[in-house]
Amino acid sequence: MKKIRYFIDSIEKEEEEVVISGWAYADGEPKVKIEVLNVPDYKIETVERIDIFEKFDQQEEALETGFKIRIPETKKKFSIVFKVKDDTIVYKTSYKRFQRGDDVRKFRGLLGKIRSILHLLNPYNIIKVIKFIHYYGFSETFYKIKGKLRMSAFAPGIGYDEWFRDNCAKEVELEEQRNHKFEYKPKISIVVPTYNTKESFLVDMIESVVNQTYSNWELCIADGASSNKDTIRVLEDYEKKYENIKVKYLKKNYMISDNTNEALELATGEYIGLFDHDDLLTPDALFEVVSELNEDRSIDFMYSDEDKTDENESEYFDPNFKPDWSPDTLTSYNYITHFTVFSKKLLDQVGEFNSEFDGSQDYDLFLRLTEKAKNIHHISKILYHWRVHKNSTASGIGAKTYCMDAAKGALQAHLDRIGEEGTVKDGKYLGSYKVEYKIKGNPKVSIIIPNKDEVPTLKKCLNSIFRKTTYDNYEIIIVENNSTDKKTFEYYDEISKRDNVKVLRWKDEFNYSAINNFGVKEAEGEYIILLNNDVEIISRRWIEEMLMHAQRKQVGIVGVKLYYPDETVQHAGVILGIGSVAGHSHKYFHRDEMGFVGRLKITQNLSAVTAACLMVRKDVFNEVNGLDEKFKVAFNDVDFCMKVREKGYLVIFTPYVELYHYESKSRGAEDSPEKIERFNGEIKRFEDKWGLWIRDPYYNENLTLLREDFSLREKNEVHK
Incomplete structure (x- = not known):
C-alpha cells in the first residue's frame, strides 16, 4: 500500500470563501486525487511547490503537489479526501477547529516569548539596556532587544531551554561514556x-x-x-x-x-x-x-x-x-x-x-x-x-x-x-x-556590470556609483547583452563619454558566467568588482572597505551586505545547504538587527557570497578560470567562491559596505518547465561537483537548513 503524505498549511477566510492551502504526495503516483465532502460547491487549484519538489529529491511527481481549495464560507465540519490507487486518507476539519489548533500553536510560541521577556526584564539585563541606550541610542537598542526575542523562540512552540534539555546527553549515554575505553x-x-x-x-x-x-x-x-x-x-x-x-x-x-x-x-x-x-x-x-x-x-x-x-x-x-x-x-x-x-x-x-x-x-x-x-x-x-x-x-x-x-x-x-x-x-x-587594514598603493579597480535594457535601473546604479564613490582609480565596464530598446543604446552612447566608462557587446545567448568572464578579460584593473545592474550604493567608502581585505594575500573574495528597498536584509552572506544547495544568511531581518550572536554587524569568514556585489583580485579570478560557464544562471557565484576556497583563500563578508538590491521579494520560483529543468540541472551539477563540501563550516549543524534565520535544527531534520 502506498502511503499518502500531506500537510494542511492554512485554512483562512477570504471575503465569503474559506481557502484551504497545503500539499499531498504519494511515491510513484502521478497525482493525489482530492475531493471535499459535505460541501456542495468547491474549486481546487493545483499549485507548484518547489519546496516539496526538493524535499522528495526532485521527483517529477512532487512538483505539482500543492493545492488551494476554495469553498463557500461555512461553520460546518467538512472532510478532505486524498486518494491514490491503493490508499485513501480522510482529513476531517472545519475552519473553526483549524483556527483553534493554530491558536494553540501560537500560544505555545507565545509562552516561549513570555519566558524570554521575563528573562530580559531581570535587573542585570535592565542595567545592560540602560548602558546600551547610552552608547548607541534608542533605535539600536530596540533592534537589539527585537533580535534577542527573535532568537529566544527558535522554533515553533519551543524555546532554547527545552531544546537543550531534549538534545543534551542523557544518563544512558553518559553511562556508556563512563564505560568507554579510549585508545x-x-x-x-x-x-x-x-x-x-x-x-x-x-x-x-x-x-x-x-x-x-x-x-x-x-x-x-x-x-x-x-x-x-x-x-x-x-x-x-x-x-x-x-x-x-x-x-x-x-x-x-x-x-x-x-x-x-x-x-x-x-x-x-x-x-x-x-x-x-x-x-x-x-x-x-x-x-x-x-x-x-x-x-x-x-x-x-x-x-x-x-x-x-x-x-x-x-x-x-x-x-x-x-x-x-x-x-x-x-x-x-x-x-x-x-x-x-x-x-x-x-x-x-x-x-x-x-x-x-x-x-x-x-x-x-x-x-x-x-x-x-x-x-x-x-x-x-x-x-x-x-x-x-x-x-x-x-x-x-x-x-x-x-x-x-x-x-x-x-x-x-x-x-x-x-x-x-x-x-x-x-x-x-x-x-x-x-x-581597518592599510590600503597599499592606489590600484585600479574594474567594475563589471552586465546589462540588458532596463535603462532606469542601470542609471540608478551608475548614478549611485558616481555620487557615493570616494576611491578615484576605477573603471566601469558595462557588458551589453541582447538589449532591444533603442533608449538603451542612446544611454550607452551618453554614458560612454565618461573617461572611466566603456560598453562591451556580448552577442551570444544569456549566460551570466560567460558575460562576466568576457568583461573581466577586457578589464584593466588589478581588482575586479562583479556588480548587478539592479543595485544602489549606500556606503561612501564601499570600494576602500572591500579593497582593504582583497589586498590581503590570504583573502580571495570579499562580499557585502544587501538590503531590499524596505530596509530588510536580502544578503549577508551565503549558507551552504539551505534550500538544498545554498541560501542567504539572515534574509528578511531588519537592517538594524544584530542577527545571530551579532553576525549581521561583524566582518567574518563565510563559505560564499553573492556576485550581486563582490570584489576579487584579478589574479585569483584567473587562477580559478573565472566563473564556470556551465552554470548559466544559478549557483555560478557560489561555485566561484567554492573554487576560490578550494585554492586555500578565504571568503569574507563585510557589513561595512551596504547596498540596496532591487530584486523583487515576490519574484517567486522559476515556474516555466524550461526554467525548472535548467534550475534542477544546475542543482544536480553543483551537488555532483562539490558533494561533501556542501556542509558549511561557517554555519553550525545545530541550526536549521529549512530557513535562513539561524533558528534551531528541528527534531527530524536531516542534514547532508
Missing part, C-alpha cells in the same frame, strides 16, 4: 583562578568537573588570597577528598592573568582546559574533547559551543553555536570564549597569560595560540554553561567596559606580530571590533 587517554589539566567565589557557585563548578564521564583529568586551582572563609573551606574540603584536585593558596591577589598562570604551574597534563570559577561544564565535555583527539591527534587547539544559565541553573539561554575556525570572525570579537582546550606544547611555544591585557586575557591568549596552532578544531556541541550574575562578564560587556580597551590592545598586538598593517577600532556594537 588514547591524555590527561587534561583544567585550570581555574578563584577569588572570593560564592560557595554555591564554587561547589557547582567543582562538581561539574568531578562528574565528568572521562576520568583522566586534574583540576588545578589558584586562589588569589580570598577573604571569604567559605571559599577557602570549600577548596580545602575538595582538595582533601580528591587526589586529582590541586589548590595553590596565593599570598595575595595577583589579578586574573597572574592568578591563572599560578594555576598553570600545577598542570601536568598533555592538554590544558580553561574554566571560570563560577561556570559549569556539561558532564560529557571532556569525553567529547578526547573523542576528537582519538580521531585526530594533530589537533592542538579546540573549542566548543556554549550557552548561558542563570544563578540557580534553572534555565539555559543565549546559545552560541559557533562556526568552525574563522580568523576574521576572531578579529571582530572573541567568538571562541568557552570551552577551550589546547596542547601544553602549544602553550609553551606562545607563553602564558599576559597581565597587560587583563580583562581580555583569554582573547590575547587565543590570538597567540591560533597564530601558531597547526590544527584548530571546533566541537559543535554545547559543552559549557556560562553563568550570568551581577559580577560576571556574561552579564554583558557593559558590566566590565575595561575589557574592551584590553581587547583592542590585544588585537593590535596580534596585527603587529603577523605583519598586518591595520588599526583597531570599535565595531558596530559593544564588544565587537573593526580592523
Whole structure:
C-alpha cells in the first residue's frame, strides 16, 4: 500500500470563501486525487511547490503537489479526501477547529516569548539596556532587544531551554561514556583562578568537573588570597577528598592573568582546559574533547559551543553555536570564549597569560595560540554553561567596559606580530571590533556590470556609483547583452563619454558566467568588482572597505551586505545547504538587527557570497578560470567562491559596505518547465561537483537548513 503524505498549511477566510492551502504526495503516483465532502460547491487549484519538489529529491511527481481549495464560507465540519490507487486518507476539519489548533500553536510560541521577556526584564539585563541606550541610542537598542526575542523562540512552540534539555546527553549515554575505553587517554589539566567565589557557585563548578564521564583529568586551582572563609573551606574540603584536585593558596591577589598562570604551574597534563570559577561544564565535555583527539591527534587547539544559565541553573539561554575556525570572525570579537582546550606544547611555544591585557586575557591568549596552532578544531556541541550574575562578564560587556580597551590592545598586538598593517577600532556594537587594514598603493579597480535594457535601473546604479564613490582609480565596464530598446543604446552612447566608462557587446545567448568572464578579460584593473545592474550604493567608502581585505594575500573574495528597498536584509552572506544547495544568511531581518550572536554587524569568514556585489583580485579570478560557464544562471557565484576556497583563500563578508538590491521579494520560483529543468540541472551539477563540501563550516549543524534565520535544527531534520 502506498502511503499518502500531506500537510494542511492554512485554512483562512477570504471575503465569503474559506481557502484551504497545503500539499499531498504519494511515491510513484502521478497525482493525489482530492475531493471535499459535505460541501456542495468547491474549486481546487493545483499549485507548484518547489519546496516539496526538493524535499522528495526532485521527483517529477512532487512538483505539482500543492493545492488551494476554495469553498463557500461555512461553520460546518467538512472532510478532505486524498486518494491514490491503493490508499485513501480522510482529513476531517472545519475552519473553526483549524483556527483553534493554530491558536494553540501560537500560544505555545507565545509562552516561549513570555519566558524570554521575563528573562530580559531581570535587573542585570535592565542595567545592560540602560548602558546600551547610552552608547548607541534608542533605535539600536530596540533592534537589539527585537533580535534577542527573535532568537529566544527558535522554533515553533519551543524555546532554547527545552531544546537543550531534549538534545543534551542523557544518563544512558553518559553511562556508556563512563564505560568507554579510549585508545588514547591524555590527561587534561583544567585550570581555574578563584577569588572570593560564592560557595554555591564554587561547589557547582567543582562538581561539574568531578562528574565528568572521562576520568583522566586534574583540576588545578589558584586562589588569589580570598577573604571569604567559605571559599577557602570549600577548596580545602575538595582538595582533601580528591587526589586529582590541586589548590595553590596565593599570598595575595595577583589579578586574573597572574592568578591563572599560578594555576598553570600545577598542570601536568598533555592538554590544558580553561574554566571560570563560577561556570559549569556539561558532564560529557571532556569525553567529547578526547573523542576528537582519538580521531585526530594533530589537533592542538579546540573549542566548543556554549550557552548561558542563570544563578540557580534553572534555565539555559543565549546559545552560541559557533562556526568552525574563522580568523576574521576572531578579529571582530572573541567568538571562541568557552570551552577551550589546547596542547601544553602549544602553550609553551606562545607563553602564558599576559597581565597587560587583563580583562581580555583569554582573547590575547587565543590570538597567540591560533597564530601558531597547526590544527584548530571546533566541537559543535554545547559543552559549557556560562553563568550570568551581577559580577560576571556574561552579564554583558557593559558590566566590565575595561575589557574592551584590553581587547583592542590585544588585537593590535596580534596585527603587529603577523605583519598586518591595520588599526583597531570599535565595531558596530559593544564588544565587537573593526580592523581597518592599510590600503597599499592606489590600484585600479574594474567594475563589471552586465546589462540588458532596463535603462532606469542601470542609471540608478551608475548614478549611485558616481555620487557615493570616494576611491578615484576605477573603471566601469558595462557588458551589453541582447538589449532591444533603442533608449538603451542612446544611454550607452551618453554614458560612454565618461573617461572611466566603456560598453562591451556580448552577442551570444544569456549566460551570466560567460558575460562576466568576457568583461573581466577586457578589464584593466588589478581588482575586479562583479556588480548587478539592479543595485544602489549606500556606503561612501564601499570600494576602500572591500579593497582593504582583497589586498590581503590570504583573502580571495570579499562580499557585502544587501538590503531590499524596505530596509530588510536580502544578503549577508551565503549558507551552504539551505534550500538544498545554498541560501542567504539572515534574509528578511531588519537592517538594524544584530542577527545571530551579532553576525549581521561583524566582518567574518563565510563559505560564499553573492556576485550581486563582490570584489576579487584579478589574479585569483584567473587562477580559478573565472566563473564556470556551465552554470548559466544559478549557483555560478557560489561555485566561484567554492573554487576560490578550494585554492586555500578565504571568503569574507563585510557589513561595512551596504547596498540596496532591487530584486523583487515576490519574484517567486522559476515556474516555466524550461526554467525548472535548467534550475534542477544546475542543482544536480553543483551537488555532483562539490558533494561533501556542501556542509558549511561557517554555519553550525545545530541550526536549521529549512530557513535562513539561524533558528534551531528541528527534531527530524536531516542534514547532508
